[in-house]
Amino acid sequence: MVRGRIKDPSLAAEILPTDIDWWRVTLPVTLQFGEEVAGLDLAGRTVTCFQHVLRDTAATLLPLVAAGATVRLAACNPDSTDDAAAAYLAAQGMEVWAWSGMTDSEFRLGLDWAAAEPADVLSDMGGELIAAFAGAGYEVSGALEATTTGLHRLETIDLPFPVFNWNDARLKNRIHNRHHVGIEMWPMFSAVTGIGIQGRSVLVLGFGPVGRGVALHARALGAAVSVLELEPVRALEALQHGCRIVDLERGLAEASIVVTATGVEGVLGRSELTLLGDGAIVCNVGHSNREIDVEWLDENHDRTPMRRHIARYDVNGSAIYLLNRGSLLNLAPNVMPGIEELFDPFSAMILGGLSWLLEGGAADAVPGIHPYPAPLEDEIARRTLAARR
Secondary structure, three states, X not given: OOOOEOOOHHHHHHOOHHHHHHHHHHOHXXXXXXXXXHOOOOOXXXXXXXXXXXXXXXHHHHHHHHOOOEEEEEEOOOOOOOHHHHHHHHHOOOEEEXXXXXXXXXXXXXXXXXXXXXXXXXXXXXXXXXXXXXXXXXXXXXXEEOOHHHHHHHOOOOOOOEEEEOOOOHHHHHHHHHHHHHHHHHHHHHHHHOOOOOOOEEEEEOOOHHHHHHHHHHHHOXXXXXXXXXXXXXXXXXXXXXXXXXXXXXXXXXXXXXXXXXXXXXXXXXXXXXOOOOOEEEEEOOOOOOOEOHHHHHHHOOEEEEEOOEEEEEEOOEEEEEEHHHXXXXXOOOOOOOOHHHHHHHHHHHHHHHHHHHOOOOOOOOOEEEEOOHHHHHHHHHHHHHHOO
16 A cells, blocks of 8 residues: 655755744644643554645644554645645655645545545545545544535435534634635735735625635725625625625626635536636635636636646636636645644644544444534633633
């Protein structure tokens, strides 16, 4: 069995001891949990993860390695991997399948690789790993799922083991989804494009927690924001926040920047892409890298790389600019450093949740989807409050 694949092992040297030391400032809660987990005896246990491979992933998962567990990690998105992080994790003893710019077939091979051997517990972002394990008939003590996309996928599956949903946990729903994606997305947009959004027409597809944050941060930066939202209460909420509510045809025709934030695949498909005006910039912040039908663009239109993470397509005589191949723009690799502190409680939710599962926390849980354990979430919130004072 192949023990993994990364772009370049030598890139591990880019992560310095001082970078690790600085995590005591940016990731204090994750490190607290990490010290506790590293003291456990997890020899003979296997943790398999399908998630983003970022620098703070080391703080999240390496304590499990220190406790003796085998940790296997595959990238849940073909365009979010930090190659230095992947190399560092592999150098520290993890089995890693991740590199930036994977093809779709390489990405799928990574999922197959992750699901080729049994595991005790799973950490998933997108539901694909959990679905693969369920299909293989593996016995699993429990799994974590972190995304709306994943929950939609798992709703259609007869799950043979318990899955704990932390996408809808209070911390993630009210804080990360609602605020942090928007905080990071717009600086990344400007870093990738060289364009500010003040005075520009921005259309956000979806006014769930993620879309809400993206739209309101765009307004705060001076954009003219429109929202396309099918759920009437959410649409009314967007209106109360000063966003214009538009129908599909009008919104797409008028927008200079379009952001998908629905968690639903194919929301910006062939018929919608043909409605965009000349020069429209299109990007996604939902988990799925298929909210925008990039395959249709690639198969039917000329593609011209413009600069890093930007490609131009000529669609019915109009130029459309796609960012980061339709994958999460806020996690576009090697553009600008992320705000690690924002992820601290959520890294702790992964590590704390995996530790809870490994120690038998879900022993009495029936198969199916369950809420993330509230007492653990409360403890993470308390520690985060204490660390910010």
